[in-house]
Amino acid sequence: MRTSVRATLCAALLLAITACGGGGSSGGASGTASGGGVVSPAPTTPVVVGLTDAEAARLAKQASFGPTPALVARIKELGVEGWLNEQFAATGSTYADIAAGEVRRDICPTGDTICARLHFSRAPPAMRFYADAIGAPDQLRQRVAFALGQMIVASEQELNTAAGIAAFNQIFLDNAFGNFRDVLQRATMSGYMGNYLDMADSNKSAPSENFARELLQLFSMGPDQLNMDGTPRLDTTGARIPNYTPDDVRGVARALTGWTYARLGGAPITDSNARDYSQPMIVVSARYDSSAKSFLGTSVAAGATPEASVAAVIDAAFNNASTAPRVARFLIAHLVTPNPSPAYVGRVAAVFANNGSGVRGDLKAVVRTILTDSEARTAPSGDAGKVKEPILLMTALARAIGFSTDGFVFVTRDTSLGQPVMRAPSVFNFYPPDYPLPGSVTLKSPASKLLSTANLLRWHNLIYDWTIAGDATRSEFALDSGLPLSSLTQPLWSGWEAFGTDLDAMVARIDLLLFANALSPAQRAALKAAATPITNADPVIQARKRAQMMLYVAASSPLFLVDR
Amino acid sequence: MPISRRDLLRLTAGSGAMAALGQLGRTTAMAAPSGSYRAMVGIFLYGGNDGWNMVIPTDARHAAYLAARGSVGIKASQLTTLTGASYALHPAMAALRPLWDEGSLALVLNAGTLFAPLTKATYQSRPDLQPSNLMSHADEQAHWQGLRARDISVDGFMGRIADRLPSGSTPPLISLAGSTLATIGRTSSALVLPSTGTLTRTGYTSGSSAANQAKNAAIDVFANGAGYGAIVEATARDSTAAYGQANTANAIVTATSAVDNYFTHPTTGALLTSDVARQLMRVARMIEARGTLGHARQTFFASQGGYDTHSGQTGGGNNDTGTHANLLGELAMAMAGFHRAMQSIGMAENVTAFTMSDFGRTYRGNAQSGTDHAWGSNHLVVGGNVAPGGIFGAYPDPVLGGASDIASDGRFVPALAQEEYIGAIARWHGVADADMPYVLPNWSTWSNGGRGPIGLFRG
Secondary structure, eight states: OOOOOHHHHOOOOOOOOHHHOOOOOOOOSSSSSOOOSSSOOOOSOOOOOOOOOOHEEEHHHHSSOOOOOOHHHHHHHHHHHHHHHHHHHHHOOOOHHHTTTOOOTTTTTOHHHHHHHHHSSHHHHHHHHHHHHHHHHOOHHHHHHHHHHHHHHOTTOOOOOHHHHHHHHHHHHHHHTSSSHHHHHHHBHHHHHHTTOTTTTOTTTTTOOOHHHHHTTTTSSOOOOOTTTTTBBTTTTBOOOBBBHHHHHHHHHTTSSSEEEEEGGOTTTTTTSSSESSSSSSEEEGGOOOOOOOTTTTTOTTTEEEEEHHHHHHHHHHOOOOOHHHHHHHHHHTTOSOOOOOOHHHHHHHHHHOSSSSOOOOOHHHHHHHHHHHHHOOOOOTTOEEEEHHHHHHHHHHHHTTTOOOSHHHHHHHHHTTTTOOOSSSSSSSOOOTTOOOTTOOOOOOGGOOOOOOHHHHHHHHHHHTTTTTTTTOOOGGGOTTOTTTTEEOOOOOHHHHHOOOHHHHHHHHHHHHTTTTOOOOHOOOOOOOOHOOOOOOOHHHHHHHHHHHHHHHHHHHHHHOOO | OOOHHHHHHHHHHHHHHHHHHHHSSSTTTTOOOOOOOOEEEEEEEETOGGGGGGGGETTTTTHHHHHHHHGOOOGGGGGGTTTTTEEEEOOEEEEEHHHHHHTOOOEEEEEEEOOOOOHHHHHHHHHGGGGGTTTTTTHHHHHHHHTTTTTOOSSSSHHHHHHOOOOOOSSEEEESSSSSSGGOOOSSSOOEOSSSSOOOOOOOOOOOHHHHHHHHHHHHHOOOOOTSSSSHHHHHHHHHHHHHHHHHHHHHHHHHGGGGGOOOOOTTOBBBHHHHHHHHHHHHHHHHHHOOOOOOOOEEEEEEEEOOSSSSSSSTTTTTSSSSHHHHOOOOOHHHHHHHHHHTTTTTTGGGEEEEESOBBBBSSSTTSOOOBBBBBEEEEEEEOOTTTTTEOOOOOTTTTTTTOOOOOOOOSSSSEHHHHHHHHHHHOOOOOHHHHHHHHHHHHHHHHTTOOOOOOOO
16 A cells, blocks of 8 residues: 555665575574575674564564564564564474374274364364464464465365374474475375375385375476476467376376384284374385386386385475475465565575575575565555465454464364364365456465355454454353363453553554554544444443454454455 | 445445456346246366266176276176166165156266367377366366366356356355355356355444444445455455345245255155255255346356275275265265255256266276276266256276276276366356357367267257
């Protein structure tokens, strides 16, 4: 909506900083990503670039699960680079303790629903996902992990092991700022993924092509050859060029034979109740195709070990020329915009290909480039916009209000909103990355797929429930007696109550946290007009009810459904 | 009180690009459909249905079928035979046998995505004629729904049909299976209903108090996305439409209706609870309410997921049980119940339900009692107007690596293009000849040279 000289200068300055490699970045887990480091060593104090409140809130929308007053202030204090560096170092979210709880499939007595929910549902890791999204400090790591988990999908729909789901999602948390090759390697070997796409127990007698195909199509290079800017390469007739053939898929499938699940307690591999989905798969030599294989321009010699065959597959997928722009575009779409310019994709893909120190796949460098690019930092204009997916809608609302939560209330809500985390309907995630904006022949809007008539109503009603009807006594915020992990959810209205009768200050906070200060005078006036008739003898209750009314009007609006 | 129709129009008109788009492309061909009411109900079987186990030859070819299918083949003695036909249905699909007997079920053999007519030889020699990214779920779903076999689609055939229909406050295009490419039009948008639950909006109430009026006024101010670009504007338009449609749709889905009673298990009599049955139950409700809605034509999209059966397709040593049998059983009971419901309201001859799916699966079963991605597949069409005993297309030469197989596992070149199959239903539904190229962009390839739509319907 608004452009300012200040924003433009800021963006230009950011580009310069990125180009000269400043910002105090440290090495990644698998590469040394200093962003170049050509001109000067990393400064010990962050560069403060004088962000406006709106600019800080915009970055918070892109890089966290929703702006809070504290987060916006912190970004302003540290500047973009400084805050990114703080985020690259931040920790706090984990599923590791849940992953350590794998148990036999026959452990729960019939009718023991608590046991079933604890061990054989997404509830424990999904609750953790939301609790950490609301409260843990490593917001950017979690956002990147969330994006990676929507690119490399395995779902509770097929396999309901809490520990397996936790271990699988830990891969993305661990490697969000690591190397993409490690993500591919660990996801490929995951027992959970092994079950989801049938690589586990794939036998040389008739190899399953399921994982092989999706590894190429969805998890790495994609079906079409891409230029570095993400546009498809075309042949002389103008047609897209396939990245692989059915023979390539067959070859990859053969190379990935001979694996089965690790077993709990040293149980034999015939014991299907003892599968340990939280661990990497193990070799069953008799089922492995040890003959020579060739695929994707690579050859694996006869007699190569199963591990070597897997490594050859991962390398081929990771090093394919299209993998850089495809991953770049995917992460840009999840963090910033589903409609990046080809040049933006190209800038990020170039960093994926080489972080400046000769390392390919350095996700920290990729994320830094995505978020510091002028297309991410410049004030929105024209048709810019990214529809919030339901999970981000819920977390943004909860963080704007001020929630303390065990995550349970989100897990009971996300299914009806069409996006149960860790339970995608298929390997294609909740929505395709190229879903068109309905009615547009050019714009993509992936999350629009989830804004069905029914979901729009459900979203509206959730906003009502958590604002106007959202006092701490609301029953869905209470402890769940059927789940020992449950603490409770508390909407903390004290921050809003503190405004007292200062309606303008409340409106300003809503404008900042929900809209990055993009509201018009008419919209601000309408909020105030909706709140003014609400009175109560108790000034604290009055302030809370007024805030709830204004948040209801604001958060149920299409303006809040779209981040700009 | 909900936003008035006048407000709705004002908001829609205010959304710039969309209002302009609304002026495009509407012809008079279906603007005032004449003749009796008609509805098409597409059921997308997500994941790639193993149609080779849904429709199975019963004659001398069955031995070759069994030999080639290996781990997933079904014995002749278990099949749901169809009187007078040399094909049978999967054992779990017995609910459809009475429909065959009464002439309300047609079989479509080896249909799939094609850009141009292909043989095995031309498939191998002419990559420029192949649909792009064959055997990819996402691409093949898009090819079935968008009908542009070598291009990326941003709209789908059901949406394009709706573009040619008069729009009302409740669209004549309704999805029970979420927003999807098939239902995206250039100018129309779909009503997307849930398969269960109600559609009510809390908060926007009709009270006349000053406080309520101020609240509703504020909501209205925020409902307008004008000035914030196309993505906000489209989202604002969809939100406003959803709120406007909710009351109408909710009244229909929450009322008592006898059509539900036909969705029962044929042996136990229990009400069907599968998602596909629930979807078709709501389709039946919306057809029953066609007069209230003012719809002379309706287009429905429904779906059933879970067909990506790479392992455990068949189970327990009996190839007539397992994942695939469960899916096909649910599908058959839902389709049969839907047909009975249509008969109960005298609409069976006005409604056609049909299956679509990403692709068929490898003829040869794999070592995990599953099947992998392939190409052509078989489909079912149910309705009182289909040609009795109709069997269309051609069953492939089932020899692995043989004349129909582009590989060595049974990946068959389709005998019929989707256009020949869906085109027949579109024409029956009322799409004018002049609009066929708009609805089916590759239509000229199939309407010329004697490969027009198949004769799915009577007379």
